[in-house]
Amino acid sequence: MKLNFDKFIIALAPMAGVTDFAFRKICADFGADMVVTEMISLKALEHNSKQTEKMLREESEAIRGCQVFFHDPNIASLISKTDFEKFDFIDLNCGCPAPKIVKNHDGCAMMKDIENSGKVISALVQNTNKPVSVKFRLGFDDQINYIEFAKMCEECGVAFLTLHARTREQGYAGQVDKSAYEKLVNAVNIPVLWSGDIATKEDIEYAKSIGCAGVMIGRHAMGNPEIFSQLKNILPPYSKKQAITTHLNLLKTYFRNEKTLVAYFKKHLLWYVKSTPLATETKLKIMQFDSLDQIENLLSELAD
Secondary structure, eight states: OOOOOSSOEEEEOOOTTTOOHHHHHHHHHTTOSEEEOSOEEHHHHHTTOHHHHHTTOOOOSSEEEEEEEOOOGGGGGGGGGSOOTTOSEEEEEEOOOOHHHHTTTOGGGGGGOHHHHHHHHHHHHHTOSSOEEEEEEEEETTEEOHHHHHHHHHHTTOSEEEEEEEETTTTTOSOOOHHHHHHHHHHOSSOEEEESSOOSHHHHHHHHHTTOSEEEEOGGGTTOTHHHHHHHTOOOSSOHHHHHHHHHHHHHTTOOOHHHHHHHHHHHHHHHHTTSTTHHHHHHHHHTOOSHHHHHHHHHHSOO
16 A cells, blocks of 8 residues: 555554554554554664564555664665565654663664754655655653754655654653644645544544544554544444454464464453453553463353
């Protein structure tokens, strides 16, 4: 599927530890127009990390994006040597607030050095035949420079931008600065996507009204792929129970070790059941699980 903004885009936002290939496929099934991978370390690919290479698996039928992070323009050439052909665009993460990411000069730390970020983004654009996007924040703590940063991205040849209108210091606390999205739309000549606090049809209509080309839904989609069907007024393709089962079965083909699979899937299971009857009681059970049998027995008890 080709990247275009002829229609308003409702996308699944990239989230580390959440948007695995199976969840991306499920969200696309439920109506997400675009899905984006978890953050892929270009440095890890440079060192031939098999685990990182596995994260490039893609099976959805939506517009497919691969999010990467790196701060050294000299390794941008790895993009042309890696299997990104299955993706429709490459997204550069310049917004992650996690300490372990920013301390290595990646993620939102990229906004502290616009000159180097320009070199990184230019090198990325030059080393791929895919459109490049950049996801970023208002700024690094009290250095609010998102407009300057966005204009630099546009000058470097970026195809579209995604703004999460919080600072690095805010993390995911408080509310996004809604005024920032309209200011950004008016400051650049490329599409702008809104990321942060999108949960309702009213949010969608407001984003449309100020000229955003689309929205990315993150935390409100965790365990809740139905949100895409709800926001688009379409029937879900299958039930919540079927979504959980599909997710688990796909991950069985990814994880070879049962304990690793169970440990990973438990967090998804906790998100899936948070809005179900007896959620508190069910969560307590899940936290004690250490086998696939326990998970599958729980699934057999869930209502369709």
